[in-house]
Amino acid sequence: MGRLSGRFIAVTGAAQGIGRAIAEDFRAEGADLFLIDLDGGLLATAVAELQASPGGQIYSAQADIADPARVAAVFADLVAQSGQSPDGLVNNAGVNVFHKPLETSDSEWRRAFAINLEGAWSCARAVLPGMIARNHGVILNIASTHAFTIIPETFPYPVVKHALLGLTKSLALEYAGQGIRVNALAPGYVATQKVLDWWAGHADPAAARAETMALHPQGRIATPAEIARAAVFMISDECPFMTATCLTVDGGLSVRQHA
Numbered sequence: 001m002g003r004l005s006g007r008f009i010a011v012t013g014a015a016q017g018i019g020r021a022i023a024e025d026f027r028a029e030g031a032d033l034f035l036i037d038l039d040g041g042l043l044a045t046a047v048a049e050l051q052a053s054p055g056g057q058i059y060s061a062q063a064d065i066a067d068p069a070r071v072a073a074v075f076a077d078l079v080a081q082s083g084q085s086p087d088g089l090v091n092n093a094g095v096n097v098f099h100k101p102l103e104t105s106d107s108e109w110r111r112a113f114a115i116n117l118e119g120a121w122s123c124a125r126a127v128l129p130g131m132i133a134r135n136h137g138v139i140l141n142i143a144s145t146h147a148f149t150i151i152p153e154t155f156p157y158p159v160v161k162h163a164l165l166g167l168t169k170s171l172a173l174e175y176a177g178q179g180i181r182v183n184a185l186a187p188g189y190v191a192t193q194k195v196l197d198w199w200a201g202h203a204d205p206a207a208a209r210a211e212t213m214a215l216h217p218q219g220r221i222a223t224p225a226e227i228a229r230a231a232v233f234m235i236s237d238e239c240p241f242m243t244a245t246c247l248t249v250d251g252g253l254s255v256r257q258h259a
């Protein structure tokens, strides 16, 4: 028996990076999955690769989580197709929107909120009725150390991630009496495409990479699989009294005062 046997869990942004690692680990732990991603091609490849290993059902949908009507439609289709609504949701899909505050256009501000915050709410709104009906459910929002610390010139990403903690706490208290837990997980730097792209955007990518590694007490950043391990615990029923909280998985980065 896996740690997530009998569970049916939706994961957004599941085609690559942290979401993909979470999908792999959840499948290995026995969960049925509903995988959502904006990139339909990448998602189809991920689903095919996941299905190559033994496991439960995988449903998937290409969707932009910033589109509330599309989110509602894919969850309604899922119920029609599978006969059930997920009892777990990992709001993982997110984008880096990094600017100086006064150089942030209205469209960039709105894009940051539409994907990283409103997308999480749209997905939560889609699964909460089913969770209330079965008196059981777990929502896990992938936040960031940007949810409680600030790196200059990454605006408005930390504003949105702070707000995601607000959404987490608010939903946790609203639904605590109905068997539903809502938590956040805050990774520091994780070796995903997003971080590779961020390094590549620097004048000297190798120096940017070395600087990031040096910030970390362990001299390295996390692997997506290390974040997925923590997500298994948080979405499982192994921590029934954990709700409205945030688990930091950053190798000690956010505690360190000086490199």
Ligand SMILES: NC(=O)c1ccc[n+]([C@@H]2O[C@H](COP(=O)([O-])OP(=O)(O)OC[C@H]3O[C@@H](n4cnc5c(N)ncnc54)[C@H](O)[C@@H]3O)[C@@H](O)[C@H]2O)c1
Pocket (backbone or CB within 6 Å): 012, 013, 014, 015, 016, 017, 018, 019, 036, 037, 038, 039, 042, 063, 064, 065, 066, 091, 092, 093, 094, 095, 096, 115, 119, 142, 143, 144, 145, 186, 187, 188, 189, 190, 191, 192, 193, 194, 195
């Ligand atoms: N990588 C890091 O260092 C790091 C650190 C802290 C937090 N995070 C958070 O972890 C989450 C995943 O990050 P990652 O590094 O794995 O990213 P990634 O860019 O590697 O993967 C993100 C996935 O989300 C999908 N996606 C993007 N916009 C979408 C949308 N509008 N609708 C549906 N899917 C969409 C992408 O297609 C992609 O497959 C994000 O919320 C991010 O903020 C990442």
